[in-house]
Amino acid sequence: MVDITLRVNGATRTGSPEARKTLADFLRDDLNLTGTHIGCEHGVCGACTVIVDGRAVRSCLMLAVQAAGSEVTTIEGLAPDGGLGTLQQAMWDSHSFQCGFCTPGFVMQAAAFLGDHPDADEQQIREALSGNICRCTGYQSIIDGVLLAAERNREQ
Amino acid sequence: MKLPPVEYEAPTTVAEAIDLLAEHLDEASVLAGGQSLIPLLALRLARPMVLIDINGIDELSGVSAVGGRVTIGAMTRDYVAEVSEAVANTVPLLAAALPLIGHEAIRSRGTIGGSLAHADPAAELPAVARALDAEFVVRGPSGERVIPAAQWFEGYLTTSRRPDELLLEVRLPAARRGTGISFQEVARRHGDFAIVGLAVSLVVSGEVISDARLAFAGMSHVPVRAAAAEDLLVGERPSAELFDEAARRATDDLDPPADLHGSSDYRKMVAAAMVRRGLRAAADNARERQ
Numbered sequence: 001m002v003d004i005t006l007r008v009n010g011a012t013r014t015g016s017p018e019a020r021k022t023l024a025d026f027l028r029d030d031l032n033l034t035g036t037h038i039g040c041e042h043g044v045c046g047a048c049t050v051i052v053d054g055r056a057v058r059s060c061l062m063l064a065v066q067a068a069g070s071e072v073t074t075i076e077g078l079a080p081d082g083g084l085g086t087l088q089q090a091m092w093d094s095h096s097f098q099c100g101f102c103t104p105g106f107v108m109q110a111a112a113f114l115g116d117h118p119d120a121d122e123q124q125i126r127e128a129l130s131g132n133i134c135r136c137t138g139y140q141s142i143i144d145g146v147l148l149a150a151e152r153n154r155e156q
Numbered sequence: 157m158k159l160p161p162v163e164y165e166a167p168t169t170v171a172e173a174i175d176l177l178a179e180h181l182d183e184a185s186v187l188a189g190g191q192s193l194i195p196l197l198a199l200r201l202a203r204p205m206v207l208i209d210i211n212g213i214d215e216l217s218g219v220s221a222v223g224g225r226v227t228i229g230a231m232t233r234d235y236v237a238e239v240s241e242a243v244a245n246t247v248p249l250l251a252a253a254l255p256l257i258g259h260e261a262i263r264s265r266g267t268i269g270g271s272l273a274h275a276d277p278a279a280e281l282p283a284v285a286r287a288l289d290a291e292f293v294v295r296g297p298s299g300e301r302v303i304p305a306a307q308w309f310e311g312y313l314t315t316s317r318r319p320d321e322l323l324l325e326v327r328l329p330a331a332r333r334g335t336g337i338s339f340q341e342v343a344r345r346h347g348d349f350a351i352v353g354l355a356v357s358l359v360v361s362g363e364v365i366s367d368a369r370l371a372f373a374g375m376s377h378v379p380v381r382a383a384a385a386e387d388l389l390v391g392e393r394p395s396a397e398l399f400d401e402a403a404r405r406a407t408d409d410l411d412p413p414a415d416l417h418g419s420s421d422y423r424k425m426v427a428a429a430m431v432r433r434g435l436r437a438a439a440d441n442a443r444e445r446q
Contacts, residue, residue, distance in 0.1 A: 002164065019164030019207065022194070041157060042195035046261065055235065055264035061194045062265060063187075065164065066211055109261060130346050131259025 004068035008033070009077025017064040023057075024048040026064030027074055035075035035104050039133070046132030049105040050074050056112035075104040078111060086156070087111055087149040096145030098136030106132050110146045118153055125150070159197045163206040170295060173210055173322050178297045180206045181319040187211070188231055188270030191262050216269070216324065221246045224330050230269025230323045235260075237268055246330040248441075249288060249337040249357050253280040256339065259347040269323045272308075275315045278349045278374040280339065282309060286379040287355040287371035290328050296321035309378040334361050336442025340434040341373075342426050344417065350374050351417050352426045356434040358389070360442040365389045370402075370434070375412040375427055382406035385431065394439040403431040 001016040008031060015030045024041075027033045027050070036059060039047035043061040050059045051073040079085040084092060087110060097103040106129060113128040114120065120128070125146050126139075134142060167173040177184055185204035187193055188211070196202035210216060216231035221242040228237060237243050238254040257263055257271070257280050271281040272292070284290075285305045292303040294317050303316055310316050317323060331337070337357045341350040353373030359366045368389035370382040385406035392398050412423035 018161070020159040020162050020197075022159065025158070042198040043191060043262070044195075046259070049261055052264075056261040057264045058191075058261050060198075061190050061262075063164075063190070063194075063209075065166070066190075066209065113260065127346065128260055131261055 002065045002068075004065055006067050006069060007071045009073055015064065019063060019065055021064045022060050023050070023052075023062045023064045023067050023072070024059035026067075027059060027072075030064075033074050033076050037101055037104050039101065039105075044133070045102070045105070046109060047102050047105040049108045049132065051108055051112050054112070054115075056109045073108070073111075075107055078107065085111075086152050087114065087146070090149035090152055091142070091145030094141050094145035094148055096137065096142045098134075102132060102134045102136075106134065106142055110149070114146065114150055114153065118150065120150055122147055157198050157200070159194070160200065160203060162197070162204060164209065165206060166209045166212050168212045168214075170213060170215060170322060170324065173208055173213060174296060174320065176206070176208050177322060178320040180208070184208050184319070186273070186322065188273070189233065189266040190270075191258065191266040192270065192274045192276065210322070219243060221330065226250075226328045226330060227325050228268050228328070229325050230267065230273070232268045234258075234263035234266045234268065234271075238263060247288070247328045248331055248335070249339065249355055250281075250284050250328060252337055252339040253284045253355065256280050256341055256347075256350075256353075262347075268326060272326055273315060273317060273323045275309055275313050275378070276349070277309075277312060277376060277378050278353070280341070280350070280353060280355075280373060282379040283353055283355040283371045283373040284339070285326065285328070286381060287357055287369045288328050289369075290326050292317075292326055293324045294318075294321040295324055300324075302327075312377040331357070332359055332367075334359050334366075334442055334446060336360060336438040336440065336445060338434045338437035338441060340430045340437070342430065352412075352423055352430055354427070354430045354434045356431075356438040358394075358435070358438045358442055360394065360439065360446075363393055365392055365394060370406060370431065372406075372410070372427060375410050375423060377413075380410070382431065384408065389435075394435070396436075399432045399435040402435060403428040406431045 037047040039045035048059040183205040187209040340354040357369040368386040385402040
């Protein structure tokens, strides 16, 4: 066990995970933040994507102990007041999900990308989301949602 | 799957890391970005007793361009190199390859040294290092060694780093005037491992090719140079006929692996097409940059 302190969604959290525990499992099991989904568990599907120190990362490919001292944002932290943020609302309006399993990963990857590239076009968004797998939607509605969010962000 | 139980060390200096490596030798794995090692642990393809996490060693990160070459610390993350002006201005071949590594979230964590030490023959950075004759600086209990790329890649996922040595940095030569580059890749999905990849660097001086470097990814158990094609190209003027002949020679003596993504013959066909395409793109690039 290793004692760690980190910031998750703006709050200071502590824990004592085993070294082998991934950040994904730590968020879900130790912090009860089950919005982060675990799909393939070896870095292929992107479902567990969270934002660590401003960058999208796969939380199944990072140990919890490596997040000590970091600022982590999970899907629960995107709209802390319980409502929906601009990106989430735009994805809702565009029917960007079906079963919903991959959704948190797509939303976090898109959030990180739009933060750095507010003027991204469709091709750039496709490229940025190319590491996330969805087995329901065929992706088009997801791309539409992120494009709509980018548009609404620019209008604000 | 969940990772198997493993001991964990997090040194904060190179000296501490080397002490730990010397203590644990083959039973240790060095954890850099973790984008290859963690999956290997999850899939039980690697079973180290100890992880030596070098993420806390600040001196291993950074990019510097000094004296005609770029030096990249082993823990430098892919995305940092991707946006580095020093890389873009001095090693354009590396700059072209970096965006093709995995996906954005992989490049957030993945490191230059990690990929080169992991030595996956289908990965982009080993091909770039082999094409440019990069130098690898390792340090162990008995001191430092500088290993040329031709000797670094020994086999599938195997380098000439000894178990008690740590990769500190990689040195890449700055592109000379008249250099044109291209990184070609064919993958089923952008970001996936290449079925075949090709790093090309040409120097064109006064209409004639004075230096030619071609290195394949995915064509062997290590990244391989297309020496016969390089020999043909040097001293010649770029032309479609020349590039056709180079494509034949580049793939003649290769026996690429077969897997579910493609047969050996298919890989050879793709590789030949890639040589033509890569040479054309590199020659165009050289013209544009003159």
